[in-house]
Amino acid sequence: MDVFTNLMGGFQTAFSLQNIYLCFIGCLWGSMVGVLPGIGPLAGIALLIPVTYGLEVTGAIIMLAGIYYGAMFGGSTTSILMNIPGESASIVTCLDGYQMTRKGRAGAALFIAAWGSWVGGTLAIMGIMFLAPLLANLAMKFGPSEMFALLLVAFFLLGSLGAGPFLNTMAMVILGLLLGTVGMDSLTGTLRFTFGIHDLYDGIGFVPVAMGVFGFGEILYSTAESEIRGVYKPRLRELLPNRAELRASWAPILRGSGIGFFIGLLPGSAHILSSFVSYITEKRLAKRPEEFGSGRIEGVAGPETANNAATGGAMIPFLALGIPTGPAIAVMMIALLIHGIRPGPLFISEQPQIFWALIASMYIGNLILVGLNLPLVGLFVSLLRIPFRGLFPIILLICLIGTYSVNLSNFELLVLLGSGVLGYFFRKLKYDLAPFILALIIGPTLEETFRQSLMRSGGSFSIFWERPITLGLIVFSLLLLGWNIYKAVRGNERAAENKAR
Amino acid sequence: MPSKRTFFFLLALTMAFSLGFSPAYGAEYPTRPISLISVYPPGGFFEVPGRAFSAAAEKILGKPVVILNKPGASGMIGTVAGAQAPPDGYTLTMGCTTISCANEWELANGRKPLATREDFVLIGSYILSPTLISVPANSPWKTLNDLIKDCKAKPGHYAFSSGGLYGMSHVPAELLMRAAGIQCRHVPHKGGAPALSAVVGGHVDFTTQFCPSTIPLYRGNKVRVLAVQSDRRLKSIPEIPSVKELGVDAEYQAWIGIMAPKGTPDPIVKRLREVLATVVKDKTFIDTIENAGEVVHYMSPEELSRYWDEETKKVAKIWAQLAKEPAPKK
Secondary structure (H helix, E strand, O other): OHHHHHHHHHHHHHOOHHHHHHHHHHHHHHHHHHHOOOOOHHHHHHHHHHHHOOOOHHHHHHHHHHHHHHHHHHOHHHHHHHOOOOOHHHHHHHHHHHHHHHOOOHHHHHHHHHHHHHHHHHHHHHHHHHHHHHHHHHHHOOOHHHHHHHHHHHHHHHOOOOOOOHHHHHHHHHHHHHHHOOEEOOOOOOEEOOOOOHHHOOOOOHHHHHHHHHHHHHHHHHHHOHHHOOOOOOOHHHHOOOHHHHHHHHHHHHHHHHHHHHHHOOOOOHHHHHHHHHHHHHHHHOOOHHHOOOOOOHHHHHHHHHHHHHHHHHHHHHHHHOOOOOHHHHHHHHHHHHOOOOOOOOHHHHOHHHHHHHHHHHHHHHHHHHHHHHHHHHHHHHHOOOOHHHHHHHHHHHHHHHHHHHHOOHHHHHHHHHHHHHHHHHHHOOOOOHHHHHHHHHHHHHHHHHHHHHHHHOOOOOHHHHOHHHHHHHHHHHHHHHHHHHHHHHHHHHHHHHHHO | OOOHHHHHHHHHHHHHHHOOOOOOOOOOOOOOOEEEEEOOOOOOOOHHHHHHHHHHHHHHHOOOEEEEEOOOHHHHHHHHHHHHOOOOOOEEEEEEOHHHHHHHHHHHOOOOOOOOHHHEEEEEEEEEEEEEEEEEOOOOOOOHHHHHHHHHHOOOOOEEEEOOOOOOOHHHHHHHHHHHOOOOEEEEOOOHHHHHHHHHOOOOOEEEEEHHHHHHHHHOOOEEEEEEOOOOOOOOOOOOOEOOOOOOOOOOEEEEEEEEEOOOOHHHHHHHHHHHHHHOOOHHHHHHHHHOOOOEEEEOHHHHHHHHHHHHHHHHHHHHHHHHOOOOOO
């Protein structure tokens, strides 16, 4: 078949000594970027762009892509070990991953995360290989109204994310939405809650907030109650997942691959959305959903697979149409532009050598990443042996540097510190953090797409039921809402019954 | 692992402190790396123009020109930082049409702009890039006249996308509507890429975006380009007519240039102006920029100043009308 001859050609290019080396460097740097909290793939790629000027174009794009998918690989590490997401897409991994660590199953969680990442990443490459042009056109069919409907589904799913009472979760969701309204309204230019501070014009960035409430908050909290976190000494046998864990993870890994790949096609914060949709899906499908949040392997396997598969999906509009769906991809595109190659719909047919070498290198890169990450599981777990008083200052410093390096903004450092304090109180009062962050991420886009839809239709709500995809998603979201209300009411009745008894 | 960029930034910072008392300007300028503020994020509108300039200027000046990305608030965060930088020639700012768009919007709404042209000394501009009017590939409109005819028949029915309200790609669409006497709905997006995807997906009827992002989609038959908003055709797509030859007065070209903070000593300004005038003749520089789909066009500080005035007038007129009457209903 044509695809295979092309792919073989790609492997020939990718297997040159230089390209293998660049792929390795990209993956290594990507893993580091992923492991270090605060530094995301965007910063990781932007920092290495100057290095690529001296390189030949295929090597350059191979390396940058390596950083991009490598970052998702490494993101789970600190989420699982320290309850601090290494990447914003690994926020939900904290929920069960960290609980597994507390049960002494850190090694297993890391192992499954790496394994799932590899499966998700590789399946997504196959998706790109066979379906890229087709799916790119499908992704373009998602206009504002479809995006709005999809985010509405995500929004109602948030209600069932938290482990605590429904009302507490909703309180956090609303707080996140409110924070998301700060800044210049992108559709009319109206300033909202900016108090004359220009740094607030672009709103409160979710990266510093996420790093703050999770990273700083966790550190403050653990410092206050250090007796909870004794120093943990893993034994080698505990590093590997047991048979029950392996059996429980294969289905979430496959589902996560599909969910991640398709959500990855959409513009915006697709990685974050994909991992969280995967988590909720697993929770819904589980026989005992109430056990989620107390260290279920499915809660690690699904999301970690999904965010890796999403990197594959996200590359499709870029490779097949030349339209970047997020800032990290936009920076990657620049590397091609600097070398005089303009990605567009003709990229795959005009530059088959580059495209297929990139595809081949991604297969190789995913193997390199497994090779890098699995042996490191033991090392990472032994990081837990470091007393927290030594580890925490280092993490704090990394969070600060990472946040500052993105926009060189002092203001974002203040946001980071402020959210840390907020995160401490949330933890102390036992409110869930994930719904808060996800609402902050989804909220502004939800509002924007809603208003864009209405601007398109001239104010008529008919746009939400005239288009089939939109209608389908809206109906689904309403069903979800109904289900949430039903469950909340029944929960209250049960509680009342229990009290009566 | 600090990158080259952060490293040089720190280096520049350390040296800025240690050389604070250095008495001699001019003759040996530059003695240390120069920072160039980009008001867009990495990968944004300034990425290729900024990189191309820094590489070419470095060859002439013999010191690195380091790009600092200070994005936010439609470019105003970086512009303010550039205006407030010490006027010693070691912090320059990239400027473009967005400054007049944003400032005139502030003025039209009765607010004071944060940083204006008065805060800078112009070094000159090196890119003048027209927008392209494009429609979905399956649109019934084959020519600009088709578009105008249908929009006239149904005022307020059709919609266009822009990269953001009162942004650089909103102005050309407003110019077109005013020149042709049509009214359309405006659907702002966050940046040029989403605005173009809205056209590719057929969610809006047309958009006015810049060449680097539009031309590849046009070549791949995902959008149809109806006209170039310039007084002449483009070398890269000679088959597309200009608005001037179509008799529609909707010319719009965005400039990209270099500015220094006000108060920068004359010898340094003179040196920088010479550098820019040499850079625009550099073969690699021209190739890098033209490969990305932009047009190299040098304007001296005087020319730029005149162009800026005209542009400001045009934009101010549109914004004044828009601020008075909010978006047209059906």
